Amino acid sequence: MSVTVKWGTERLSFALPAPSTPLSHVRKALSDYTHLDAFKLIYNGAILKDDDTPISAYRIHANSTLQLIPITAAPQPQPQLQPVSATEAAVVTQIQAEVASVRQNLTPDLNRILQTQVSDKKDELRVGELLLQALLRIDGISPERSWDQARAERKAAVKEIQSLLDILDAHKAKSAAARR
Structure with a gap:
């Protein structure tokens, strides 16, 4: 039994850990695989924040799909565009x-x-x-x-x-x- 993790255009399949497994173990496995230091995990529209919470509390089960969103450490500054003018x-x-x-x-x-x-x-x-x-x-x-x-x-x-x-x-x- 596995879960799918969407990462950009990639689809990763991971074995579903025991329901009592803390989210931090899932994050560690994903970090090791993707080589990303910082990322958000999203499941059913909610950001999974508490790493000490077991995955069962998030209702993650077999065939669930998680979304992995990388967090860039130093985003490049983007110009502040003015609101659309009338001209x-x-x-x-x-x-x-x-x-x-x-x-x-x-x-x-x-x-x-x-x-x-x-x-x-x-x-x-x-x-x-x-x-x-x-x-x-x-x-x-x-x-x-x-x-x-x-x-x-x-x-x-x-x-x-x-x-x-x-x-x-x-x-x-x-x-x-x-x-x-």
Whole structure:
């Protein structure tokens, strides 16, 4: 009997420990496997916080699915974007600022990852999560239908950031295939 742990795009299967096993033992096993120092575990929408509590108290049972969310130790500062203004120029500036931040802060990290021979899962995960966050911020900007320039900038930004995510995913798949 086992439990499934979702970690990004991966699905990990672990043997279900005894119901009296404290959560700290599950965390330790996951940490040893993933090489992550800090992460959140989520089950049925709740964050599992108390490591001394037995897994039975969280109602974890055979065929349960846990979500593992890594916590990055030193998140890169992201520019504070102003609330969407009522002008097209302000929206275009907001989109351009987000793309410039990705180019300045994340593209060099992505290039470094692509050039290394040994994959660093933590770094790949961190860069992937930050790219996804940038993509979600761009997606949250909704220019009015009549703002053709803002809509075109948004579309180009989404394509650029998505292409970086695609490149990272292809690199991760290639690294995983090489390890087999």
